[in-house]
Amino acid sequence: ENIGEASRPKVAVVVFLLKGKKVLLGRRRSSVGRDTFALPGGHLEFGESFEECAAREVKEETGLDIHKIEYLTVINNVISKVDKPLHIVAIFMRAFLADHNQMPQNVEPEKCEGWDWYDWNDLPRPLFGPLETMAQSGFNPFPDDCDE
Ligand code: 8DG
Numbered sequence: 001e002n003i004g005e006a007s008r009p010k011v012a013v014v015v016f017l018l019k020g021k022k023v024l025l026g027r028r029r030s031s032v033g034r035d036t037f038a039l040p041g042g043h044l045e046f047g048e049s050f051e052e053c054a055a056r057e058v059k060e061e062t063g064l065d066i067h068k069i070e071y072l073t074v075i076n077n078v079i080s081k082v083d084k085p086l087h088i089v090a091i092f093m094r095a096f097l098a099d100h101n102q103m104p105q106n107v108e109p110e111k112c113e114g115w116d117w118y119d120w121n122d123l124p125r126p127l128f129g130p131l132e133t134m135a136q137s138g139f140n141p142f143p144d145d146c147d148e
């Protein structure tokens with residue numbers, strides 16, 4: 001395989017799925033960030049909009065349908081792994097449940113221990129690195145007029 005090609009940055013879309021004052025998090029089983037709590041999300045596919053990718057990844061990973069999908073911020077994320085360094089440009093979106101009563105399902109149990117809602121002011125630890133950095137910096141994914 002072409003090393004230069006393989007080592008190029010990838011684009012990921014990550015979703016703050018909000019419910020009241022809570023966000024949806026799952027403990028990762030993937031090699032990157034194993035055992036840390038992270039948001040649903042994954043890699044942008046060819047031709048997709050950020051909103052389409054957010055809806056698809058949330059559906060694939062949790063079974064949930066989302067709406068009011070909005071762009072929040074972008075993070076340039078260089079993850080130093082001993083075997084294979086990773087460079088990911090992560091696009092952070094926020095969204096809400098299309099149906100308030102819908103429950104998250106662990107659709108990809110090989111990648112995640114399960115999904116649950118956590119209070120933004122009382123987050124579980126350890127958080128996935130990039131998310132911890134955002135939380136530490138005082139980032140707030142909630143809209144000013146949050147009535148959801
Ligand atoms: P895919 O095959 O479904 O496309 O990818 P995935 O297996 O679902 O990818 P992922 O690792 O869940 O997400 C892609 C990258 O996004 C991840 O390696 C690093 C970056 N990322 C962050 N923060 C977060 C986060 O809080 N959650 C998730 N899922 N990814 C995040 O920088």
Ligand code: MG
Pocket residue numbers: 041042043057060061
């Ligand atoms: Mg995925």
Ligand code: MG
Pocket residue numbers: 040041042061
């Ligand atoms: Mg994922």
